[in-house]
Amino acid sequence: MKLTIFAATGGIGRQLLEQAVAAGHDVTAVVRNPQSLPSTPACVVVIADLAAAAPGALQSAVSGAEAVLSALGARTKADAGVAWKGTKAITEAMQASGVRRIVVVSAAPIGTVPSPSRPHPPKDDPGDGFFMRHLANPVVKAALREHYADLARMEEVLGDSDLDWTVVRPPRLTDKPVTGTYRTAYGQNVRRGVFVSRADVAHYMLRALDQPETFRRTVGIAN
Numbered sequence: 001m002k003l004t005i006f007a008a009t010g011g012i013g014r015q016l017l018e019q020a021v022a023a024g025h026d027v028t029a030v031v032r033n034p035q036s037l038p039s040t041p042a043c044v045v046v047i048a049d050l051a052a053a054a055p056g057a058l059q060s061a062v063s064g065a066e067a068v069l070s071a072l073g074a075r076t077k078a079d080a081g082v083a084w085k086g087t088k089a090i091t092e093a094m095q096a097s098g099v100r101r102i103v104v105v106s107a108a109p110i111g112t113v114p115s116p117s118r119p120h121p122p123k124d125d126p127g128d129g130f131f132m133r134h135l136a137n138p139v140v141k142a143a144l145r146e147h148y149a150d151l152a153r154m155e156e157v158l159g160d161s162d163l164d165w166t167v168v169r170p171p172r173l174t175d176k177p178v179t180g181t182y183r184t185a186y187g188q189n190v191r192r193g194v195f196v197s198r199a200d201v202a203h204y205m206l207r208a209l210d211q212p213e214t215f216r217r218t219v220g221i222a223n
């Protein structure tokens with residue numbers, strides 16, 4: 001397939017790039033810093049800062065793509081906002097270019113995080129057990145408040161679009177190698193799912209590309 005991968009220099013983004021090229025896809029990588037790209041992949045590189053992408057700047061990067069993948073996320077608390085702003089710019093470029101399919105990374109707690117058009121989300125995710133609900137989530141949500149608000153708003157941007165989006169919500173990420181063996185759940189987190197590798201998240205994102213049953217859905221993933 002002809003794919004455009006945003007944030008191809010991040011932990012999941014590098015995995016997306018390597019796995020997509022290895023699988024024979026024709027890849028355009030969009031990055032803000034091409035020096036951070038791994039040396040191997042044969043791909044077209046487009047440079048863009050997604051915190052302030054000029055209108056129309058991303059159109060050439062997505063034009064002709066069959067699908068878009070994004071592993072965009074704030075590196076620091078001060079960068080929070082980049083996920084929703086960048087994703088808005090990406091979706092506008094897709095709409096202007098007639099590209100419909102996008103798969104993005106969010107995070108497991110986001111189903112319970114408020115956003116401007118969903119100020120009162122469910123208190124708990126149906127996939128979360130006692131440990132996640134009462135111990136892990138309150139601590140993590142307080143520590144990553146700005147990141148999670150950004151990701152919740154990013155999900156809202158996609159939900160408000162008419163695109164064929166899929167939002168993948170992993171729990172704690174690891175750098176273990178790809179296994180292709182993981183559990184997924186539509187519309188909720190995976191029961192007792194605490195970890196998943198960046199490599200397996202990328203594996204699933206590529207696998208989901210041509211699965212219509214994942215369109216306009218959130219998907220929990222975990223080992």
Ligand SMILES: NC(=O)c1ccc[n+]([C@@H]2O[C@H](COP(=O)([O-])OP(=O)(O)OC[C@H]3O[C@@H](n4cnc5c(N)ncnc54)[C@H](OP(=O)(O)O)[C@@H]3O)[C@@H](O)[C@H]2O)c1
Pocket residue numbers: 007008009010011012013031032033036048049050051052071072073074075079082083105106107108147170171172173174198
């Ligand atoms: N850490 C966890 O355990 C965990 C768990 C669940 C979900 N998540 C979420 O999963 C997502 C991906 O995780 P990850 O580990 O792959 O993240 P990461 O390694 O921090 O990668 C973030 C990517 O976003 C890019 N980026 C940030 N600001 C940008 C900007 N202004 N313009 C263009 N690109 C920009 C970075 O580019 P540069 O390389 O140039 O900085 C990098 O490619 C994040 O949203 C994260 O919050 C993380």
